[in-house]
Amino acid sequence: MVANDHVDFDAAEGEVHALLGENGAGKTTLSKMLTGLYRPDEGEIVLFGRTVEFSSPRDALDAGIAMVHQHFKLVSPFTVAENVVLGDQRDVGRSFLLRQRAIESRVEELSRRYGLAVDPRARIWQLSVGEQQRVEILKALYQDARILILDEPTAVLTPQEAEALFETIRAMAADGRTVIFISHKLHEVKAVADRVTVLRRGKSVATVPAADATPRSLAALMVGRELETGRRSTERGPTGEAVLELDGVWADGDRGVAAVKDVSLTIRGGEIVGVAGVAGNGQRELAETIVGMRPVTRGAVQVCGRRLSGGDPREAISAGVAYVPEDRLGTGVAPGLSIASNIVLKAYRRSPVSSGPMLRFGRIRDLARGVIDRYDVRTSGPNVPAWQLSGGNLQKVVLAREFSGDPAVLVAASPTRGLDVAGIETVHSYLRDAASTGVGVLLISEDLDEILAIADRVAVMYEGTVVGERDAGTATVEELGLMMAGAGSED
Amino acid sequence: MRIERRLRQPWWLTVVVPVVSIAVAFVLSGFVLFLTGHPPLKSFHRILDAAFIANGALSETVIAATPLAFTGLAAAVAFRMNLFNIGGEGQLYAGAITGAAIGLLMAGSPSPLVFAGMIAAGAAGGALLAAIPALLRAFFSTNEIITSLMLNYVVALVLEYLIFDSHSYLRDTSGFEASVFPQGKTLPDEATWSSWTIHGLVLPLGFLLAIAVATLVWVLYTRTRFGFEVQVIGDSARAGRYAGMRTRRKILAVMCLSGAIAGLGGASQMGDFRHQLDPQGLRQANYGYTGIVVAALARYNPFAVVLVALLLGGLTNAGFTLQGADFPAGLVGVMQGLILFCALGGELFVRYRVRFAW
Numbered sequence: 001m002v003a004n005d006h007v008d009f010d011a012a013e014g015e016v017h018a019l020l021g022e023n024g025a026g027k028t029t030l031s032k033m034l035t036g037l038y039r040p041d042e043g044e045i046v047l048f049g050r051t052v053e054f055s056s057p058r059d060a061l062d063a064g065i066a067m068v069h070q071h072f073k074l075v076s077p078f079t080v081a082e083n084v085v086l087g088d089q090r091d092v093g094r095s096f097l098l099r100q101r102a103i104e105s106r107v108e109e110l111s112r113r114y115g116l117a118v119d120p121r122a123r124i125w126q127l128s129v130g131e132q133q134r135v136e137i138l139k140a141l142y143q144d145a146r147i148l149i150l151d152e153p154t155a156v157l158t159p160q161e162a163e164a165l166f167e168t169i170r171a172m173a174a175d176g177r178t179v180i181f182i183s184h185k186l187h188e189v190k191a192v193a194d195r196v197t198v199l200r201r202g203k204s205v206a207t208v209p210a211a212d213a214t215p216r217s218l219a220a221l222m223v224g225r226e227l228e229t230g231r232r233s234t235e236r237g238p239t240g241e242a243v244l245e246l247d248g249v250w251a252d253g254d255r256g257v258a259a260v261k262d263v264s265l266t267i268r269g270g271e272i273v274g275v276a277g278v279a280g281n282g283q284r285e286l287a288e289t290i291v292g293m294r295p296v297t298r299g300a301v302q303v304c305g306r307r308l309s310g311g312d313p314r315e316a317i318s319a320g321v322a323y324v325p326e327d328r329l330g331t332g333v334a335p336g337l338s339i340a341s342n343i344v345l346k347a348y349r350r351s352p353v354s355s356g357p358m359l360r361f362g363r364i365r366d367l368a369r370g371v372i373d374r375y376d377v378r379t380s381g382p383n384v385p386a387w388q389l390s391g392g393n394l395q396k397v398v399l400a401r402e403f404s405g406d407p408a409v410l411v412a413a414s415p416t417r418g419l420d421v422a423g424i425e426t427v428h429s430y431l432r433d434a435a436s437t438g439v440g441v442l443l444i445s446e447d448l449d450e451i452l453a454i455a456d457r458v459a460v461m462y463e464g465t466v467v468g469e470r471d472a473g474t475a476t477v478e479e480l481g482l483m484m485a486g487a488g489s490e491d
Numbered sequence: 492m493r494i495e496r497r498l499r500q501p502w503w504l505t506v507v508v509p510v511v512s513i514a515v516a517f518v519l520s521g522f523v524l525f526l527t528g529h530p531p532l533k534s535f536h537r538i539l540d541a542a543f544i545a546n547g548a549l550s551e552t553v554i555a556a557t558p559l560a561f562t563g564l565a566a567a568v569a570f571r572m573n574l575f576n577i578g579g580e581g582q583l584y585a586g587a588i589t590g591a592a593i594g595l596l597m598a599g600s601p602s603p604l605v606f607a608g609m610i611a612a613g614a615a616g617g618a619l620l621a622a623i624p625a626l627l628r629a630f631f632s633t634n635e636i637i638t639s640l641m642l643n644y645v646v647a648l649v650l651e652y653l654i655f656d657s658h659s660y661l662r663d664t665s666g667f668e669a670s671v672f673p674q675g676k677t678l679p680d681e682a683t684w685s686s687w688t689i690h691g692l693v694l695p696l697g698f699l700l701a702i703a704v705a706t707l708v709w710v711l712y713t714r715t716r717f718g719f720e721v722q723v724i725g726d727s728a729r730a731g732r733y734a735g736m737r738t739r740r741k742i743l744a745v746m747c748l749s750g751a752i753a754g755l756g757g758a759s760q761m762g763d764f765r766h767q768l769d770p771q772g773l774r775q776a777n778y779g780y781t782g783i784v785v786a787a788l789a790r791y792n793p794f795a796v797v798l799v800a801l802l803l804g805g806l807t808n809a810g811f812t813l814q815g816a817d818f819p820a821g822l823v824g825v826m827q828g829l830i831l832f833c834a835l836g837g838e839l840f841v842r843y844r845v846r847f848a849w
Contacts, residue, residue, distance in 0.1 A: 293732060314735030323733070331733050334726040341722070345734045348719050357715045 004029050005202040006043065011147070011195075016169055016179045018193035018210065020186075020222055026202040027182045031149045034180075035067045036060035048146075061087075066140030067149040072132050074124045080135050081107050081120040084142045110141050114171050115164065130161040137168065148172065149180045154188055155280055166192045184222070184278050186215040186485040198222055219481035223448050239456075240269030241304075243320075243440035244290065244409045249299035251289040259285040261464035262299070267409065267440040272431060274451030274472065275444045277461035278484050283444045284326055286461070287413045290442070291323040292316035304408050317346055320408035324398055324415045326444075328391070332398045335387035339379060340368035342386050343401050371400040392423030399430050410434055413444045428454050448480055462486045494843050504841050505790075512837030516830040523825055529818070538823070541812040542805030548812070550693040554764060556797075556804025558583065560701035561756025562782020563789060563796040565617075568708055569749035571791050572725040576746055578624060578639030579753040580779025581646035582617035586754025588650065589616030591661055591675065591761045591768045594682035605681045606696065609758045617754020618747040620646065625746030629739040635746070643779065650770040661768050675768030684762035697759030701800075704752055705793040712793075721745060753779065788834050803827065 004026045011017040019027050032038045034045065036054030044051050047063055054060045074083050081103045107120040116134040124132060133153060140148050150169075154162040169179050169192055183189050189196055193210040198221040206221055244267040253259030259282045267273050277283050288294035290301055295311030302308070303319040316323075325331040333342040344364050347353045352363055368382035375396040379389060386394060395415060402410060412431060416424040431454060435441050445451050451458055455472045460483040468483050521531035543549050562579040569576035576582075590613035597605045620642060627633035653659045655673050663669040663676040684696040712718035720741055724731035731738055756778060765772065785803060789795035810823030 291733075292735075312735075313732060314737070317735045325733060327729075330727050331729045334723045334730040336726040337722060341719070344719075345723065345730065348716055349735075354716050357717065359714060359716060359719055 004033070004040075007199065007202070007204045009197050009204055009207070011178050011180060013146075013178055014173050014176045015195065016173050016181055016193045018189040018196045019180060019182045019199060020184060020189055020196050020218060021199035025199040025222075027199055028151060029202075030199070031067060031151055031180070031182060034060065034147075034149060035065055061143060061145070064144070064146035065149065066143055066145035066147070068133065068136040068140060068151065068153060070151045070155060072136055074132060074135060076125040077123060079121055079123050080118055080127075080138070083124060083135055084120075084139050086139075088143060107138060107142065110138055114141065114168050116168055130157050130164075133157070133165070134168075141172075145177070147178045147180065149182065151182045152184070153181070154183065154185065162188065184485065186218050186482075189213075189218065190215065215482060215485065216478060219485060220478050223477045223481045239271045240438055242266050243269045243304055244442065245300075245302040246290070247300045247302070249286075249289060249301060250297045251285055251294050252297055253282075253285050258297070259464055260289055263461075263464075263466050264299075265459055265466060265469075267442055269408070269438045269440050270435050271457070272435045272441040272443055272455045274455030274458045275442065275461055275466075276448055276451050276458055276480055276484055277446065279446050281461045282464035283446075283461050284413060285464075287323070287326070287411050287442070287444055290316070290409075290411050291321050317405070320406070322402035322405055322407035322410045322439075324395070324402055324410070324412040326413040326417070328394050328398060329387060333386040333394060336385055338368075338383045339372070339377070339386055339389070339397060340364050340382040342397055343368045343371050343382075343404075345401060346405055347401075367404075371397065371404075375400045392419050392426065395419065395423065395427060399427065403430070403434060407434075407439055409440045409442065411442045411444070414446065415443070416445070416447070416450060424450075448477060448484075452477070460484055494839075494845050497842060497844050500841060508837045508841050509834060512833040513830060515837075516826075516833040519829050519833070520826045523829070524822065527822065529822070534818075537813060537818075538806070538809045538826075541809040545812075547691070548808065550691075551812075552801060552805040552808045553692070553694065553698050554804075555808045556800040557695060557698045557701055557759055557763065558756045558776070558778040559781055559785050559800035559804055560698070560705070560797050561759065562753050562778050563785030563800050564701065564704055564708060564782075564793055565749045565753035565756070566783045566786035567789065567791040567793060567796055568712075568752060569745055570786060571712060572721045572741065572745050573728075574628070574742060574745055574749075575636045576621060576624070576639050576749045577636055577783065578621060578642050578750070578779070579756075579782045580777070581639070581643035582620050582750040582753035583757040583760070583779050584643075584646045584650050584773060585616040585620040585750075586613035586757025587616075587760050587768060587773060588646075588653065588661070588757070589613055589754070590758030591678065594678040594761060595661070595676055598679040598681060600681060602681045602685070605679075606684055606762065609682060609684075609762050610700070610755065613754045613756075613758025613761075614751035615754070617757065618751040620754075621746045621750020622743070625743045625750075628746070629742040647770075647774055650768070650773065654768060654770050663767070678761060678766045682762060683766060684759070686763070695759075695763040697756075697763040700755065700759065702797060704755065705797050708752075708793040717744075753782070756782075784831055788831065802830075806830075 007026070007030055009030070019030065021027050029038065033040050036057045036059050052063055075086065081100065082098070084107050085103050104120040110116070111118055116138055118127070118131050118134045118138070124135065127135070137148070153165060157165060169181065173179055181193055190210055190213065195207055196210050196213055196218065197207040198205050198218065200222065246263050246265045249260060249263045250258055251260040263286060265273070275283050275286065285294060289296055289310070292308065292311060292313040292315055300307050301310060303316070303321055306319055308315055308319060329335050334345070344353050344367060348359065353367070354360060365382060371377065372379065372382060377393050377396050379393060386397065389397065415427050419427065431441055431443065443451060443455055452472055457469060458472050458475055458480060459466045459469045460480060461467070462484065463486065470480065517535070521535070524531045524534045541548055542552055562583060565579045565582065566576065590609045593608045593612035594605060597608050621639070623642060624635040624638035627638050628635040653661050654675050658664060661675050663674050686693050686695040712721060720731065720736045723734065724736060724738055724741055728738060760773065761768070781803065785796055785799045789799045806823055806827050810820050813823070814820035
């Protein structure tokens with residue numbers, strides 16, 4: 001897969017340059033090339049007038065490029081000062097004995113200068129997420145990075161913390177450092193950047209001065225316009241009774257704070273409802289709540305008129321909820337087990353597959369062979385372990401299994417992520433087939449094109465809530481893009 | 492040189508690799524024997540003779556192998572689901588305590604009833620002890636490796652207390668000897684488990700029970716819904732939860748099953764071999780920990796566990812027979828260690844292949 005296709009991009013000294021794009025647009029890949037984690041197949045990187053070639057992150061660091069990753073790379077039992085000096089190859093960091101005092105005073109000086117309030121003697125596990133991010137930035141500054149890449153730095157921050165971060169970014173730029181700010185939030189980009197480069201599908205589509213851009217123009221650049229074609233035809237089968245009703249549903253995320261907030265949504269049989277949104281706005285948690293893998297803290301989930309108590313996958317399965325999880329390998333299948341075992345992962349409890357406590361291997365084998373034939377799974381046989389299948393073939397196995405349970409509702413979370421064009425086509429046609437047989441499909445995707453191509457309705461999620469619902473036939477990309485970025489929730 | 496995961500594992504590798512590993516272990520052992528001044532081939536012959544061939548040697552080996560078969564099965568049952576029950580040692584003690592207590596209490600009852608009582612009590616004792624780390628793991632995600640390991644010391648101290656530091660029901664306080672050196676009450680004759688002799692080979696009830704348990708475990712794990720769930724959860728707990736499996740119940744069931752099997756080993760020690768609660772003997776034997784090694788060598792296959800138990804039991808037995816001025820007991824220990832090292836090291840070649848590239 002080409003993640004970056006002839007990207008042109010330049011940043012000047014003392015500039016804050018934003019990289020804007022949807023998930024999968026290639027922002028992260030680009031930054032990984034700049035920091036020496038990946039190597040470009042073509043083209044060159046020119047740094048302060050010199051062509052450079054990085055063979056490791058060490059090279060990039062030595063050349064003055066540091067990155068603050070979305071997932072922090074800190075050692076949690078260590079102190080702030082110890083983390084800052086980690087990996088440093090110069091004087092203090094290099095000496096055999098840790099010169100705590102010297103490091104701490106330098107860290108303190110840096111944090112004063114850039115407004116990065118954090119106690120150098122505190123241990124990482126004691127710090128909030130925002131403070132940990134400051135440690136990451138301090139680490140880069142301590143190594144005297146001339147170019148700092150911040151990958152979606154505000155994703156984990158409160159608005160107040162984000163504002164403080166912007167102050168720091170401005171201070172660093174004023175010092176002549178270059179800050180590359182990766183984001184998909186339009187207002188932030190406008191607030192902090194000097195120039196914006198928009199990436200779409202691995203290509204750089206435009207570089208514009210932030211002052212001239214409006215959220216609307218950026219959103220249009222970000223999602224593109226050339227997608228009027230793939231839309232679902234407006235005449236569709238009659239939709240049936242409501243099969244899934246969410247009524248003011250709340251659920252907690254992994255960190256214990258509410259990730260799904262007061263979501264109400266109704267899906268009828270035969271209908272495909274898309275949930276659009278930038279990753280991390282509660283879609284994954286919403287899917288897990290519906291299928292019982294995450295408890296409902298408030299509100300009600302009803303399937304075919306029956307209220308689920310929540311937090312119990314088996315209850316949801318027997319109520320008729322099928323689920324294609326985002327994490328195929330590891331949740332959707334047990335990777336070390338055979339294809340046959342994975343095909344009966346849910347059906348093993350029921351009568352044709354097992355009789356009493358015993359499994360019927362003949363039936364399992366026949367079922368697996370049937371699925372492999374019907375869904376054209378490319379494999380050498382039903383006993384091959386699931387991890388050896390390619391993404392597309394694995395997804396076929398998951399879909400086949402989920403359809404075989406005669407579901408009333410199908411929740412599909414990013415079902416085409418990482419698949420090639422043919423695989424995407426297959427998955428889409430299966431989802432359409434499911435809807436035409438009366439299944440209510442909830443399609444969660446970060447790819448607006450995908451949702452507009454096959455959904456009947458679109459609900460947009462932003463920060464845990466549904467900020468609006470639109471008919472997929474009439475919604476415009478600009479409008480949805482703005483809603484996704486939290487700019488236009490006038491609903 | 493690069494090591495990469497094999498895409499497919501040819502079936503013959505699972506046979507060839509262990510055989511070659513054990514051969515390498517014998518070559519290395521021969522080297523050690525040579526260095527310590529023992530002619531290797533002759534020594535091997537003596538060990539083989541003392542372990543399996545000499546008159547009555549195989550019967551002794553079966554006696555040494557029986558507890559290892561139980562603790563090996565106990566470990567294999569739990570490890571298959573990635574539940575690391577390191578508490579086989581303590582669960583065996585618990586089974587020995589409850590088994591001995593029932594054996595004493597039921598004195599005067601018909602033998603088969605007493606056997607059944609001891610077997611049930613031993614299994615229950617081990618299972619109850621294993622339930623503690625199981626509940627902690629299932630409801631509080633406590634690391635079962637640590638909790639089950641620590642309980643071994645707790646039960647070991649309870650064992651000592653029952654015989655050395657109290658006047659418990661299990662302690663013998665009658666004779667003169669008993670007042671000088673504390674020991675457990677000797678079980679009545681009705682509580683001495685039967686054994687069967689076939690062509691001079693003595694098969695104790697406990698060993699046959701171990702084979703029966705191995706068969707049951709094999710059926711349970713490869714033929715039933717329960718076993719399927721264990722496989723899925725062992726491979727990916729998230730996938731198990733996704734498929735609507737009751738992971739908590741499975742943790743409780745598997746841990747208790749594992750504990751029950753180790754407890755049977757304890758009851759067998761009382762009924763088959765020792766006939767009195769003997770804290771020091773049980774502790775020195777280290778059956779529980781060796782069982783983990785047996786399970787690992789057997790790749791958690793229940794029938795292989797019994798075979799590996801016989802192999803290690805044979806070496807232990809040979810060590811007892813041969814030890815003396817000219818043959819230190821430690822040499823057999825070294826051999827056991829080398830076999831383990833090579834067998835576990837050889838695993839690498841089943842799952843990975845080594846490529847030479849420059």
